[in-house]
Amino acid sequence: MLEIRDLYAxxxxxxxLKGINLTVNPxxxxxxxxxxxxxxxxxxxxxVGNPAxxxxxxxxxxxxxxxxxxxxxxxxxxxxxxxxxHPVEIPGVSMVNFMRAAINAKRKYxxxxxxxxxxxxxxxxxxxxxxxxxxKLANRSVNEGxxxxxxxxxxxxxxxxxxxxxxxxxxxDSGLDVDALRIVAEGFNKLRTPETSALVITHYQRLLDYLxxxxxxxxxxxxxxxxGGPELAMEIENKGFDWIKEEID
Amino acid sequence: xxxxxxxIDIFTDCRGxxxxxxxxxxxxxxxxxxxxxxxxxxxxxxxxxYKYTDVPAAFExxxxxxxxxxxxxxxxYEAFRCDVPNLSTSLYFVVNDSFYDKALPxxxxxxxxxxxxxxxxxxxxxxxxxxxYGKAANVSGDALTALNTxxxxxxxxxxxxxxxxxxxxxxxxxxxxxxxxxxxxRRVLVVMEEGAQARLLFCDHTVDEHRFLTTQVVEVFAKExxxxxxxxxxxxxxxxxxxxxxxIHQERDSVxxxxxxxxxxxxxxxxxxxxxxxxxxxxxxYGLVIADKQQKVDNNTLIDHAAEYSMSNxxxxxxxxxxxxxxxxxxxLVRQGAQHTVSNERNANLCATKEARMFxxxxxxxYADDVKCxxxxxVGQMDEQALFYMRQRGISLDxxxxxxxFAFAGEVVEAIGxxxxxxxxxxxxxxxxxxxxxxxxxxxxxx
Numbered sequence: 059m060l061e062i063r064d065l066y067a068x069x070x071x072x073x074x075l076k077g078i079n080l081t082v083n084p085x086x087x088x089x090x091x092x093x094x095x096x097x098x099x100x101x102x103x104x105x106v107g108n109p110a111x112x113x114x115x116x117x118x119x120x121x122x123x124x125x126x127x128x129x130x131x132x133x134x135x136x137x138x139x140x141x142x143x144h145p146v147e148i149p150g151v152s153m154v155n156f157m158r159a160a161i162n163a164k165r166k167y168x169x170x171x172x173x174x175x176x177x178x179x180x181x182x183x184x185x186x187x188x189x190x191x192x193x194k195l196a197n198r199s200v201n202e203g204x205x206x207x208x209x210x211x212x213x214x215x216x217x218x219x220x221x222x223x224x225x226x227x228x229x230x231d232s233g234l235d236v237d238a239l240r241i242v243a244e245g246f247n248k249l250r251t252p253e254t255s256a257l258v259i260t261h262y263q264r265l266l267d268y269l270x271x272x273x274x275x276x277x278x279x280x281x282x283x284x285x286g287g288p289e290l291a292m293e294i295e296n297k298g299f300d301w302i303k304e305e306i307d
Numbered sequence: 308x309x310x311x312x313x314x315i316d317i318f319t320d321c322r323g324x325x326x327x328x329x330x331x332x333x334x335x336x337x338x339x340x341x342x343x344x345x346x347x348x349x350x351x352x353x354x355x356x357y358k359y360t361d362v363p364a365a366f367e368x369x370x371x372x373x374x375x376x377x378x379x380x381x382x383x384y385e386a387f388r389c390d391v392p393n394l395s396t397s398l399y400f401v402v403n404d405s406f407y408d409k410a411l412p413x414x415x416x417x418x419x420x421x422x423x424x425x426x427x428x429x430x431x432x433x434x435x436x437x438x439x440y441g442k443a444a445n446v447s448g449d450a451l452t453a454l455n456t457x458x459x460x461x462x463x464x465x466x467x468x469x470x471x472x473x474x475x476x477x478x479x480x481x482x483x484x485x486x487x488x489x490x491x492x493r494r495v496l497v498v499m500e501e502g503a504q505a506r507l508l509f510c511d512h513t514v515d516e517h518r519f520l521t522t523q524v525v526e527v528f529a530k531e532x533x534x535x536x537x538x539x540x541x542x543x544x545x546x547x548x549x550x551x552x553x554x555i556h557q558e559r560d561s562v563x564x565x566x567x568x569x570x571x572x573x574x575x576x577x578x579x580x581x582x583x584x585x586x587x588x589x590x591x592x593y594g595l596v597i598a599d600k601q602q603k604v605d606n607n608t609l610i611d612h613a614a615e616y617s618m619s620n621x622x623x624x625x626x627x628x629x630x631x632x633x634x635x636x637x638x639x640l641v642r643q644g645a646q647h648t649v650s651n652e653r654n655a656n657l658c659a660t661k662e663a664r665m666f667x668x669x670x671x672x673x674y675a676d677d678v679k680c681x682x683x684x685x686v687g688q689m690d691e692q693a694l695f696y697m698r699q700r701g702i703s704l705d706x707x708x709x710x711x712x713f714a715f716a717g718e719v720v721e722a723i724g725x726x727x728x729x730x731x732x733x734x735x736x737x738x739x740x741x742x743x744x745x746x747x748x749x750x751x752x753x754x
Contacts, residue, residue, distance in 0.1 A: 106699050110691075134701035146696040150714025159710065160700040167701070199714075200696075216700060 059084050059255055060105075060125075060224055065116035067104045073114070074100040076280035082224065085252045089266055089291055090259045092277035093299055098259045099143060101277070102226045105257075106140045107133050120224070134160075135167035139222030141213040143229045143259075148200040153212075156200045157182065157219055164220065185218040189245035207238035214245045221249075225256045231265035243268030263295035276302055310366045311348045315341075317372065318457050324374045329460035331429030332440040333494070340446050340456035347450040359634035359666050360576040360605045362451070365548050370490035370520050376405065376460065381484045381514070394727035396478035396508065397422070403483060404461050404493040414475065419468035420505075422477055425494055428464035435466060439498055443526040443554035445580070452552050455492050455522040462494035462523075467503035467533075476506040476725060483511070483547065488518040495525040499533035499561075506536040506725060513543040523551040529561035531585065536724055538566045539577075542735075542744075545600060547573040552580070559585025559614070566723060568732070569596045569604045570739055576605045583610070583617040583645075594623035595719040597712075597739050598631035598663075605634040612645040612678075621652040624719050626712050626740075627663035638670040639682065645675045652682040657715045659689055659708065709740045 060082040067075040074097045082088050092098050104111050105118065107130035118125040125133060148156070161181075162172045173181070186196055189211040201209050210230055217225055227246070231239055243265060246256075258269055266274075266288070274291045276284040276299070284290065284302055294302075318325070318341055326334045349366060350357035381402050397414050399422060400407035406424030416422060421432065429436045444452045467473055483491060499505065513519055529535055541549065549572065555563055567577055581590050596604045610619045625633040635654045656665040669682035689711055697707035716736055723729040738744040 108695055110695075129704075130695065130698040131701050131703050134699055140699050142696065142699075146690075146692045148690075148693045148696070148711070148714065150717045151710050155710065156697070156700070156702075159702045159706055160697075163701045163703060163706065220700065 059121060060257075061117075061119040063117045065101075065104070065118060066114040067100060067111050068114055069100065069111050074280055075104065078116070078280070078282060080275065080282060082255050082257060084223075084255055086273065087256045087258060087269055087271045089269075089271040089274045090257060090277055091261065091274065091291065091294055096277040097280045098277055099228055102140055102228045102257070102259060105226060106130055106138060131163065132167070134220070134222075135164050137223035139217050139220055139225045141210070141217060141225065141227045141230045143232065145201050145209040145213055147202045147204075149202050151200050153196045153198060153200055154182065157216065160216075160220060181219065185215060188218045188248055189214045190241055191215045206233040207235065210234055210238065210242055211245070214242050214249075218245070218249055223254050225254070227256060227258045227260075229259055229261070231260055231262060239264065240268070263291055266291050278302065278306070310363045311344070313369075314366070314454060314457075315345060321372075321374050325458065325460060328374060328376045329426055329429070331433050332437045333426065333429050333459060336441045336446065336456050340453045343447045344450055344453035344457055347453060350450055356578070356607050356636065357576075359636070360574070360603070362576075365520065365550070365574060368488065368518065368520075370518070371485070371487045372458070372490050373403065374460070378405075379403070379484050379486060381482065394476065394478075394725065394731065396476045399463075399477070399479045401463055401479060401481045401493065403485065403489065403491045404459070406461060406463060417471050417473055419471060420473055421464060421466040423464050424461055425464045425496055426461040428496075432464070432466070435498065436464065436496065439496055439526065439528055441526075443528065443556045443582075444524050444552065445554065449552065449578075451522055451550050452524050455494065455524040455552070458492040458522075459494035459524065460492070463496070465495075465497045465505070465507065467499050467505050469500040470502040471500075472503070473505040476508055478508040478510065481509060481511045483513040483519040483521065483543065484515060485517045485519070490520045491522070493521060493523045495523065497525065497527045497535070497537075499527070499529045499535050501530040502532045503530070504534040506538070508538040508725070508728065509540065511539070511541045511543055511549070513547050516544070516546070518546045518548075519543070520548045521550070523549070525551070525553040527553070527555040527563065529555065529557045529563050531558045532560040533558070534562045536564045536566075538568070538723075538725070538728065540568045540570065541572050541575060542570045543572050545573045545602065549573075549575045549577075551576070552578045555579070555581040555590070557581065557583045557585065557588040557590065560587050561585065562589040564591040564724070565593070566719075567592075567594045567606065568719075569598065570735060571744060572598070572602055572604060574603045577607070579606070579608045581608075581610045581619070583612050583614055583619070586614040587616040588614065589617070590619040592619070592621045592623075593719050593722050594635075595716055596623070596625040596627075596633055597716065597736065598625070598633060599628035600631060601629075602631045603633075604631075606636075608637040610637075610639050610650065612639070612641045612648045612650060614645055616647045617645065618649045619651070621654075622719060622722065623654045624716060625654075625656040625665060626659065626716055627656065627665060628659040628712075630660070630662040632664045634666040635684070636668040636670070637682070638672065639680060641673040641675050641678050641680065643674040646677045648675060648678040648680065650678070650680040654684040655715075656684070656686045657689070657712065658686060659712065709737070712740050713737060
């Protein structure tokens with residue numbers, strides 16, 4: 059599904075990713091762990107095509123297509139979704155208009171007719187339940203005045219609406235209390251199918267307790283330095299990252 | 308005095324003809340206006356209130372003037388198709404500066420309410436017109452008001468008697484229509500007697516490709532406890548130049564809300580002067596500007612708090628794209644003795660490109676010591692993070708930009724009292740941002 063080969067990327071001339079290799083197969087959940095500044099968020103931003111980041115070399119294939127040549131919106135249409143670490147507030151743009159624009163853009167890309175207003179609202183109602191998102195929030199401006207937890211729930215709600223095949227969760231667990239984490243994680247699990255995959259960026263084990271990753275990677279200084287099973291995450295939770303650093307040195 | 312001279316000459320040569328095709332109070336003020344125009348000349352960039360619009364250049368080209376009041380063939384219903392659905396109005400047309408009496412609305416206005424040609428009113432309702440004409444407009448201090456007063460032959464007269472409430476909004480469509488490049492000098496007089504209530508909607512359209520230069524002077528008198536909502540919607544083409552001076556006099560307890568919306572234009576300069584003469588009066592000024600290409604829009608306001616307990620709100624928002632240029636200068640004057648004044652002024656601007664320019668100058672001048680006033684301005688760019696967030700959800704860059712601009716403009720739209728107009732404006736603004744309103748359905752050139 060996703061094949062990253064020798065990916066190098068920089069921001070403002072500073073090289074952050076220094077040769078990433080990563081393959082995600084359909085149905086797999088990969089966890090990406092690492093200390094601050096290791097390049098985790100850079101990788102997610104590069105994958106979704108944030109224009110602030112520059113890819114200097116390497117390839118990324120997504121379902122057989124060259125991802126790096128696509129616009130951010132086309133990557134989304136092809137099934138890529140990013141749950142933002144810091145969801146953006148957009149005052150004056152209602153959630154309804156925002157989601158309708160997104161859904162209809164995707165339908166247009168796949169040569170489908172726009173969704174009727176009634177069908178769309180019905181879909182909104184159903185998908186809201188996945189993350190127990192209040193109908194009042196759905197009627198407000200995008201993320202405006204949402205609490206930290208509401209913003210993250212709103213991300214998973216959007217994921218439910220757009221039905222991506224590969225979701226990147228960028229520290230979706232940060233800033234969540236225990237209940238909110240459970241709602242978000244359970245919401246995510248409800249959306250899983252044998253064909254959908256995820257790349258989960260996190261510092262903590264507790265999200266992974268819910269999501270049960272198949273593969274765990276450790277990112278350090280722009281490279282994946284260690285890959286293992288779920289037990290690797292547990293080990294990091296207990297011992298931190300220093301032992302891996304020592305292992306490499 | 309280069310561009311002034313041609314207007315001085317025209318006036319001197321054509322004075323007889325101008326008078327002949329006008330009447331009453333309109334003619335009696337011309338000498339005073341002429342003397343003042345000859346003295347002032349066109350304001351240059353050194354004149355504070357005109358520094359953002361090049362007035363002499365706007366008046367330099369050779370425009371035709373229709374002093375003989377020859378009729379240009381026009382079918383206003385055909386020319387004007389941008390109606391406001393679901394908004395039931397009493398609809399009138401003014402073609403150039405002539406009140407169009409061949410298409411009067413079937414509905415009858417409440418007793419005593421007058422909506423008619425100003426020229427006609429100057430003789431038929433001479434007492435009413437004489438009492439007010441030129442009394443609010445600054446003929447001696449503003450060259451453009453002086454020029455308009457020199458040349459104006461007709462326009463519109465609206466009169467609402469004491470305690471009469473006009474439920475149905477009065478809509479006046481100003482159509483610019485000509486076979487040559489044309490200068491139009493339109494005059495509007497609105498008198499709201501004590502306790503009167505009305506809503507007026509002016510829509511300006513150009514319906515053929517000629518250049519137009521329009522000067523407009525609107526005088527509004529709101530007597531004690533009168534309520535007026537005045538909407539001005541400009542939807543003209545890029546070869547149109549508009550100079551509009553609106554003067555509002557408010558007595559005690561009156562409420563006047565003015566909405567100036569520039570949807571599409573060429574060069575526009577709007578002046579709005581309010582004098583709050585009686586205590587406890589309320590003024591709301593709202594402005595929305597949407598400009599791209601090389602369009603220019605300059606709004607200049609003065610709110611003169613001359614009595615106690617008066618309240619004013621101003622909100623002007625500009626969305627400037629491509630190489631457009633906007634200007635806002637708003638001066639609030641709180642006079643000595645105007646205690647307990649509450650005044651807020653805000654100007655917020657979105658420059659969508661690096662080439663778009665905005666000049667803003669909120670001003671507050673306070674001579675009383677027990678008042679609550681605020682003023683401020685912001686100029687911002689498109690929020691790149693918001694744009695990317697939307698693109699990640701599959702929304703194209705163009706659509707994302709449209710949504711942001713629409714959201715920015717929304718604050719002014721939501722302040723509009725007429726619900727049907729609000730809905731219509733949302734639709735028009737969206738079309739405008741999508742580039743589908745390069746022209747209104749009647750206009751021939753824009754692009």
